Structure formats: structure tokens, C-alpha cells
Amino acid sequence: MYMPNESAAADTPSPAVDDGDVLNPDVPMQQQIYRQLRAEIIDGLWVGRTDFPGERELAERFNVSVVTARTPLERLGEEGLVERGRGKRPRAVYVPPDHEAGGLPVFYPEEEGSEYGYELLEVGVCVVPAEASRLFGLPAGSRLWQCVRLRVFEGVPHLVSHNVQLPEVGQRHSLEDLRTKPMMSILSAEGIDVTTIRRRLYAGTPPPIVSRHLGLYLDSPVSVCVMTLHDENGAPIEWIRSYVDPKLPVGEEVRDVRKGYWMMPTREAN
Structure with a gap:
């Protein structure tokens, strides 16, 4: 399984890693790549880092074409989880919420509140x-x-x-x-x-x-x-x-x- 570089200050792309143990031949690769990257982002593995993979690096990591790797990045960008720009490396912009901080309320299913x-x-x-x-x-x-x-x-x-x-x-x-x-x-x-x-x-x-x-x-x-x-x-x-x-x-x-x-x-x- 792919484990991103633990250094938050890393400025170089992570090396290609074999993700064969998490892939499923019955699920389209675009969907699998999207789910894997989304899980990493939501988990906060890319916070403060500058080495989020681009299309070519994803293609190498998952052994797919650049065209196949492009779709997950576009989808993550549409969701607001990744910031993309022409000629710029993609950047994960989502930061997991601090349960002790303000903002959105903690999820209490039966909670009542005038807010x-x-x-x-x-x-x-x-x-x-x-x-x-x-x-x-x-x-x-x-x-x-x-x-x-x-x-x-x-x-x-x-x-x-x-x-x-x-x-x-x-x-x-x-x-x-x-x-x-x-x-x-x-x-x-x-x-x-x-x-x-x-x-x-x-x-x-x-x-x-x-x-x-x-x-x-x-x-x-x-x-x-x-x-x-x-x-x-x-x-x-x-x-x-x-x-x-x-x-x-x-x-x-x-x-x-x-x-x-x-x-x-x-x-x-x-």
C-alpha cells in the first residue's frame, strides 16, 4: 500500500510505489485512484506539503496512462480538495477539522439546537x-x-x-x-x-x-x-x-x- 512521505516539508515528488495490493480489477482505475487519493487527503496526509502528485506521477504510481490519471485529479479539484492551475503542481488544500475548534458542529445525531x-x-x-x-x-x-x-x-x-x-x-x-x-x-x-x-x-x-x-x-x-x-x-x-x-x-x-x-x-x- 502507498504511504506518503511523512515529511511535511518535502519539496520533491514521492517515488513511484506499487499500489497493487489495494487495486481491484473489477473497478475502473479512475475510480480507484480517486478513492485512494481522496482517502489520503481526508486523512490529512497531504496537509502542508508541496509534493502532491501530478498526472505523470500518478500514472507511474498506478501504472496507468496520463489520461486515466487526469480524471481523478479533475474530480478532486471539482470537490475543492485539490487546487490545480496550468503549469503548477496540484496542491491538496483540505485540512481535517479540529474536533476541539469552532466552525461546523460536531455530529450529534439526536442533538437539538436553535442554530x-x-x-x-x-x-x-x-x-x-x-x-x-x-x-x-x-x-x-x-x-x-x-x-x-x-x-x-x-x-x-x-x-x-x-x-x-x-x-x-x-x-x-x-x-x-x-x-x-x-x-x-x-x-x-x-x-x-x-x-x-x-x-x-x-x-x-x-x-x-x-x-x-x-x-x-x-x-x-x-x-x-x-x-x-x-x-x-x-x-x-x-x-x-x-x-x-x-x-x-x-x-x-x-x-x-x-x-x-x-x-x-x-x-x-x-
């Missing part, structure tokens, strides 16, 4: 994901109430959430509330008490509606958080799947080893 705004993308009763149906003890293909919302922080897209509830619950929500309030606040105001929240995080590829509203390419990986909300008897109230731009920081969780459980520290207001 967020919402854009309602879809709402109504329709066929929902099979996982959501099973949560409510229903077969795949069931029709339940669902809404898809874009959450915005200071005008910047933050995440897209897909909420599923029983029709008798979801249809009580006003469109005004869905456009202005966190779902937990809406449920609470309607007398629905959430006692337990279960969640899991993983990486995935978003559907087109998510890619479009987060400003991502269709096959760009994102962080996915699936949560289920339950009442005091354990009965399900809601299924939620949130898609988050992977460049955003994820909230830090702390485990108390003596007590045996994880907790998420409260984020201080900016």
Missing part, C-alpha cells in the same frame, strides 16, 4: 425501507409515514435525515414544525416520551437525493447513523437514518470502564 435550520425534502405515507418496517413488526414493503429533511448549520448543509413513524404519529406533525424544529422537540410537544435511543454508525453510499443536497458525488462514501427511538415499554416510536458528510467531525464518546457504559459529553455552546 440548525431544516429543509423538508419529502413527506407522506409510502413504502419505507425494510429495516424500518421490521422495527414496527411489519413485513417489507409496508407503507408508513416518512419524511426526509436536510439539516443546515449557518447556511451549510450538515446532514440529511430519513425519519419513519407509524402514520397515526407522523401525520400529527405540522409542516411548519417539520421545517423548523428537531424531531425530538416535535414528539415531546405532542406528549410522546422517548425513553431509549439505540444507534449504530457505519460508512455507506448515499442515495441520489442525499448526494445532491450534501453536494457530493453519487458514489462518495458518507457516515451513516441509524437510530431507533423507544418508549418506556420498549415499543418503537421512530426509525431514523441520517447521512453525514464524512468531512464533518463525529462526536467523541467516553467510556467509564468501572461503570461499563459509554457516554457522550455535552457539547458546549459556541
Whole structure:
């Protein structure tokens, strides 16, 4: 696997390295090169360096033509991760966020805050994901109430959430509330008490509606958080799947080893 030069002050191109162990003959080379470079950039391996590879160096590194190597660089440039100019060496300009610094908020899926705004993308009763149906003890293909919302922080897209509830619950929500309030606040105001929240995080590829509203390419990986909300008897109230731009920081969780459980520290207001 290719490991970039560790020296941040390196002024000479890194030597060609055999990347054969990370290549897949079933995936187009342009896509593989793009994914490899994007992963390195997002991981901060090129911060402050002047030796980011150009087309010819990428062609040597991955044993492809210059034309094939050009496409990933163009795509990274369109995403704003690489700065390119005629006659100039490409430069990675993305700097991973400092989780302790200001700027975009740390990702807390169930977080409430007045600094967020919402854009309602879809709402109504329709066929929902099979996982959501099973949560409510229903077969795949069931029709339940669902809404898809874009959450915005200071005008910047933050995440897209897909909420599923029983029709008798979801249809009580006003469109005004869905456009202005966190779902937990809406449920609470309607007398629905959430006692337990279960969640899991993983990486995935978003559907087109998510890619479009987060400003991502269709096959760009994102962080996915699936949560289920339950009442005091354990009965399900809601299924939620949130898609988050992977460049955003994820909230830090702390485990108390003596007590045996994880907790998420409260984020201080900016």
C-alpha cells in the first residue's frame, strides 16, 4: 500500500510505489485512484506539503496512462480538495477539522439546537425501507409515514435525515414544525416520551437525493447513523437514518470502564 512521505516539508515528488495490493480489477482505475487519493487527503496526509502528485506521477504510481490519471485529479479539484492551475503542481488544500475548534458542529445525531435550520425534502405515507418496517413488526414493503429533511448549520448543509413513524404519529406533525424544529422537540410537544435511543454508525453510499443536497458525488462514501427511538415499554416510536458528510467531525464518546457504559459529553455552546 502507498504511504506518503511523512515529511511535511518535502519539496520533491514521492517515488513511484506499487499500489497493487489495494487495486481491484473489477473497478475502473479512475475510480480507484480517486478513492485512494481522496482517502489520503481526508486523512490529512497531504496537509502542508508541496509534493502532491501530478498526472505523470500518478500514472507511474498506478501504472496507468496520463489520461486515466487526469480524471481523478479533475474530480478532486471539482470537490475543492485539490487546487490545480496550468503549469503548477496540484496542491491538496483540505485540512481535517479540529474536533476541539469552532466552525461546523460536531455530529450529534439526536442533538437539538436553535442554530440548525431544516429543509423538508419529502413527506407522506409510502413504502419505507425494510429495516424500518421490521422495527414496527411489519413485513417489507409496508407503507408508513416518512419524511426526509436536510439539516443546515449557518447556511451549510450538515446532514440529511430519513425519519419513519407509524402514520397515526407522523401525520400529527405540522409542516411548519417539520421545517423548523428537531424531531425530538416535535414528539415531546405532542406528549410522546422517548425513553431509549439505540444507534449504530457505519460508512455507506448515499442515495441520489442525499448526494445532491450534501453536494457530493453519487458514489462518495458518507457516515451513516441509524437510530431507533423507544418508549418506556420498549415499543418503537421512530426509525431514523441520517447521512453525514464524512468531512464533518463525529462526536467523541467516553467510556467509564468501572461503570461499563459509554457516554457522550455535552457539547458546549459556541
